[in-house]
Amino acid sequence: MLKTPLFLVSLMLVSELALAEVAASRQNELMHLLRQDCGACHGMTLKGGLGPALLPTQLDGKSTDYLVTTILEGHPNTAMPPWNTMLSPDDALWLANQIKQGIQ
Numbered sequence: 001m002l003k004t005p006l007f008l009v010s011l012m013l014v015s016e017l018a019l020a021e022v023a024a025s026r027q028n029e030l031m032h033l034l035r036q037d038c039g040a041c042h043g044m045t046l047k048g049g050l051g052p053a054l055l056p057t058q059l060d061g062k063s064t065d066y067l068v069t070t071i072l073e074g075h076p077n078t079a080m081p082p083w084n085t086m087l088s089p090d091d092a093l094w095l096a097n098q099i100k101q102g103i104q
């Protein structure tokens with residue numbers, strides 16, 4: 001009989017958790033990623049650099065869907081990379097909401 005590999009079980013558990021909500025500890029990781037990794041291009045305070053500023057004023061009028069898709073899939077032929085191997089759709093949604101409302 002085939003046994004479900006352990007990593008699949010944990011993957012399923014992880015995606016169920018991600019569906020439920022973004023846990024507080026994950027929020028800390030995501031905020032760190034936003035400042036460090038996204039900040040490498042968009043600036044630590046998201047005021048822009050190699051990539052455009054990601055401040056509420058710049059993002060005004062851009063849909064949450066557009067932001068989530070941009071984060072997950074990147075913009076082809078630009079420096080904006082896809083993050084879908086590191087971020088779940090819920091992670092991307094959480095990040096999109098953070099940049100729309102502005103981080104401190």
Ligand code: HEC
Nearest residue numbers: 037038041050051052067070071075078079080081083095
């Ligand atoms: C290697 C550099 C680089 C990194 C790292 C990077 N970006 Fe970008 N990003 C860009 C560039 C360049 C653009 C503009 C792409 C274009 O011209 O369409 C962009 C565009 C965007 C946009 C669209 C902005 C708009 O006004 O339309 C969003 C949202 C965004 N990035 C979010 C993120 C987030 C969140 C992260 C981290 C998870 C991230 N980026 C990491 C370079 C980067």
